[in-house]
Amino acid sequence: MAIIQTTLAEKPELYNETLSLIEASFNYPPGHSFENDFYSLLDPSNHKHNHILIDGDTVVAHIGINLREFYKGETTTLVALIGGVAVSQEHRGKGHFKELFNYVLQRYSKKCSFFILWSDKAALYRKYEFYEFGSVIQLGAKEENEDYFNTIGFKKYKLKDLSESDIKNLHKLYKHNHNDYITPKRSPRNWDTLSNIKTTDIYIERNGNEITNYFFINKGFDLTGVIHECSFFNDQDMLKKFSEYKVWLPEKHLSYMTSVQSLYIGILKIGNLELFKKFISGIFSNDLIINDIESSKIFFSFKDENFTLSTDEFLAFIFGPTPAQEFAPYGNWFFIPGLDSI
Numbered sequence: 001m002a003i004i005q006t007t008l009a010e011k012p013e014l015y016n017e018t019l020s021l022i023e024a025s026f027n028y029p030p031g032h033s034f035e036n037d038f039y040s041l042l043d044p045s046n047h048k049h050n051h052i053l054i055d056g057d058t059v060v061a062h063i064g065i066n067l068r069e070f071y072k073g074e075t076t077t078l079v080a081l082i083g084g085v086a087v088s089q090e091h092r093g094k095g096h097f098k099e100l101f102n103y104v105l106q107r108y109s110k111k112c113s114f115f116i117l118w119s120d121k122a123a124l125y126r127k128y129e130f131y132e133f134g135s136v137i138q139l140g141a142k143e144e145n146e147d148y149f150n151t152i153g154f155k156k157y158k159l160k161d162l163s164e165s166d167i168k169n170l171h172k173l174y175k176h177n178h179n180d181y182i183t184p185k186r187s188p189r190n191w192d193t194l195s196n197i198k199t200t201d202i203y204i205e206r207n208g209n210e211i212t213n214y215f216f217i218n219k220g221f222d223l224t225g226v227i228h229e230c231s232f233f234n235d236q237d238m239l240k241k242f243s244e245y246k247v248w249l250p251e252k253h254l255s256y257m258t259s260v261q262s263l264y265i266g267i268l269k270i271g272n273l274e275l276f277k278k279f280i281s282g283i284f285s286n287d288l289i290i291n292d293i294e295s296s297k298i299f300f301s302f303k304d305e306n307f308t309l310s311t312d313e314f315l316a317f318i319f320g321p322t323p324a325q326e327f328a329p330y331g332n333w334f335f336i337p338g339l340d341s342i
Helices: 012-024 044-049 098-110 122-126 148-150 162-180 188-194 236-241 251-255 272-285 313-319
Strands: 003-007 048-056 058-070 075-087 114-115 132-136 155-157 201-207 210-217 227-230 249-250 261-270 288-294 297-302 304-308
Touching: 003 044, 003 297, 012 044, 012 048, 012 058, 012 162, 044 048, 044 058, 048 098, 058 098, 058 122, 075 098, 075 272, 122 261, 132 251, 148 155, 162 210, 201 297, 227 249, 249 251, 261 313, 272 288, 297 313, 304 313
Parallel strands: 075 114
Antiparallel strands: 003 048, 048 058, 058 075, 114 261, 132 249, 132 261, 155 201, 201 210, 210 227, 288 297, 297 304
């Protein structure tokens, strides 16, 4: 029987089977659910971007896309986040992954500046011109300590239990504290979607009814005990209170914080060249201009001087880890909060 390519929007009856395939591929432990941890990807409104291969009525592969707008300051661009990549055990080695992956890349490459994927199989994805980029640092090794967090003024909640006024307050803090980073935009709809991630907790500090600080901790089994987003990125005194805990921060904080671990943000592939060029020139205030990309090499000018780098070198030079000294003053640090990652 022929393998058919479709989506969960067209075949909603295959949702549970698709979820089981993903969880089996990721070796999900009992008591955990991919649906709970990565609701943004499997949200029914996103099913048109959940691409599957089926053999008869059997799901043999899935690749999900979550389209998000990223921004830094006034510069914005559309990004395709890739997640839930899974192929059934009995259908591996038959070219199904390659077929579906190439289809997905081609489908979205015209509308997105770049793709981002989280995987420990960087060598595999390098064949598709995905390259490791950026880094987050982890401060300490301690995990959640609710008693300590209470003593310094933070109370634990679930995002879905907060009032509309609280969500607006969080949105204001998020926008203010993330504005200097390359990070996902959050619309009211995004906040509503993220509130369905059941495995994440939020701790809030208040002054009366007003939220003054917050942080998110936990998400599934891979971010248990990790503070993966906080509103006090630029408050050194506040960060010192959490320096012994597993806090993830943008790489720029290495200048004054001691890190126990550094992790790649993910792997990135350039999509639409014109959109990518526009985004790069925007975040570099037109000091860096990409002229062309050819044979995995990027030809660009920086302050009117011409350069050529391989794509992986270029991405590391501008986004890190350890960006080139000439580019560091522009502060183009990526930070993708744990809630938004898929």
